Amino acid sequence: MVVIIKNLTKEYSRGGRVFKAVDSACLTLTPGDFISIIGKSGSGKSTLLNMIAGLTVPTSGSVTFDDNELFSLSDTEISNYRNLKIGYVPQGQSLLSKLTVLENVLLPYHMAEKSGDGAETAEKLLEKVGIAHLSGSYPKHLSGGEMKRAAIARALINSPELLLVDEPTGDLDAQTTDDVLSLIKSAAGSGTAVLMVTHDTDAVSYSNRQYEMRSGKLLESAK
Ligand SMILES: Nc1ncnc2c1ncn2[C@@H]1O[C@H](COP(=O)(O)OP(=O)(O)OP(=O)(O)O)[C@@H](O)[C@H]1O
Ligand SMILES: [Mg+2]
DSSP states (O other): OOEEEEEEEEEEEETTEEEEEEEEEEEEEOTTOEEEEEEOTTSSHHHHHHHHTTSSOOSEEEEEETTEEGGGSOHHHHHHIIIIIEEEEOSSOOSOTTSOHHHHHHHHHHHTTOSSOOHHHHHHHHHHTTOGGGTTSOGGGSOHHHHHHHHHHHHHTTOOSEEEEESTTTTOOHHHHHHHHHHHHHHHHTTOEEEEEOSOHHHHTTOSEEEEEETTEEEEOOO
16 A cells, blocks of 8 residues: 655644644655654644544645545545554553453454454464563553553554554663564564654664654655
């Protein structure tokens, strides 16, 4: 899947003033890309990811995947795009509290109506992110980093064509950071396009194209 982002803009208003949280962002993602985005707090990184995930409607501009303009699709088609094509690890806590870790990881699998139970794949992913022992636990009994790792396993369960990850390693120690980034990199190696927001310079070194968000502007960094 090729995703083309053109002049993507999101305006918000605050205190009577309208500002551009994302300002004319352009980016093309092709299979196997591993792109990182750094940028100051409030520069628009999460807003950009939310638009690419189809969760936030842009003020103007477009997100096109395989020749479909995302925001001209119906709600059902947008949900299908989200369930079938993309994996998203949002910045905040995103696990469902009434489901165990394993059930959370399996949720996109069931939503995509895949055959079989997927439990084996889910267990393997949980092993790779180092929390296999927590598969029967509920989110409220997990640390922030453990929840993040469960969200990463959940995002990978359907081998997405596009993986959006917002600060995957913020709560993790060096070894776990390395495990998680290796897993993300191996997804890119098998053809997933990865777009990762991070503050971590070590994480940036895993990516093969680097961008910086500055006051809503997305700029490619020189190598
Ligand atoms: N729903 C909203 N209404 C109004 N302003 C918003 C809304 N969501 C985000 N903003 C503002 O848009 C700007 C960009 O926010 P965003 O969450 O994209 O930043 P970020 O780069 O992800 O920051 P961080 O590194 O802290 O996560 C910020 O100034 C934020 O306050
Ligand atoms: Mg953010």
